[in-house]
Amino acid sequence: MAVFGSCDRPVVPGFSPAEPAPGSPTRAQIEQLLAQVRVVADRPDALGYERGCKSGEGCVFGPAWTDDYDGPGGHDGCGTRDNVLALSMTGVEFRAGTRDCVVLSGSLADPYSGEPMQFTxxxxxxxxxxHVYPLSAAWxxxxxxxxxxxxxxxxNDVAFNLLAVNGADNQSKSDKTPSQWLPPNAAYHCFYAGKYLSVAAQYELPITRDDRSVLASVASTCAA
Known part of the structure; x- marks a missing residue:
């Protein structure tokens, strides 16, 4: 399965199509992913979601950014957050004595805003x-x-579901799915659609009918 990371109308209010960023999936690739994922009418409201891991909390997805898991980046001695930062940025500097684990600084081409950013x-x-496919939505x-x-x-899936992005847009997205939120950087919509659908296909998670409609509209703006 590939991992991803023209229409004249916005697919989500406030967002308009733009020339897809280099490396974005094609229309055919996104349509192939759309054909693979199951579609449900609406997002259920499952009980029991608790991300926190303090005493008395559910910790349903485990401790944040743990290294203790089987998968890409797991059991390598580095936390997941540092792994994603190191993979996503250029000019990365690490804290001495951490075996190139703890990221101190670097430069990010932020996919959600389209702007360059400096991390310290x-x-x-x-x-x-x-989490491209939000944890609470997955729950x-x-x-x-x-x-x-x-x-x-x-x-903690660094291969499919995690992206380093600017904090403001990440907070704005929260647990929204594509029918409710797309990156402000319209040039990244094709990549985001492919990334979201890749996660859904990999983990056999469904998408809603509204999400499918939006993602199909995004696909129509992508290169043939």
Whole structure:
């Protein structure tokens, strides 16, 4: 399965099509992914979602950015957040004595805003790690039935589901799915659609009818 990371109308209010960014999936690739994923009428509201791992909390996706999981980047001695930062940025500098694990600084071509950003450890919240298919949405769509180990793998999957992005857009997105939110950088819509659908296909998670409509509209703006 490939991993991804013209229409004259916006696919989500406030967002308009633009020339797709280099490396974006083609229309055919996105349509192939759309054909693979299951479609449901609406997003359910499954009980029991608790991301926090303090005493008394559910910790349903495991401790944030744990290294203790089986999958890409797991058990390598580095936390998942640092792994994603190191993979996503250029000019990365690491803290001495951490075996190139703890990221101190670097430069990010932010996919969601389309703007260059500088990361420093002292202002770490400026760049955050987004779950492309949000954790709470995944919980509602079926992850509540997964094993704990599978949920931890999903939450830390550097190959499919994680992107380093600017913190403001990550907070704005929250747990929204594509019918409710697309990146402000319209040139990234094709890549985002392919990335979201790749996660859904890989983990056999469904999408809603509204999400499918939006993603199909995005596909129509992508290169043939």
């Amino acid at each position: 450890k002292s202002d770490a919240g400026k760049i955050q790690i987004d 509602d769509m079926g992850a509540n039935m997964w094993s704990p180990d599978k949920r931890v793998r999903f939450a």
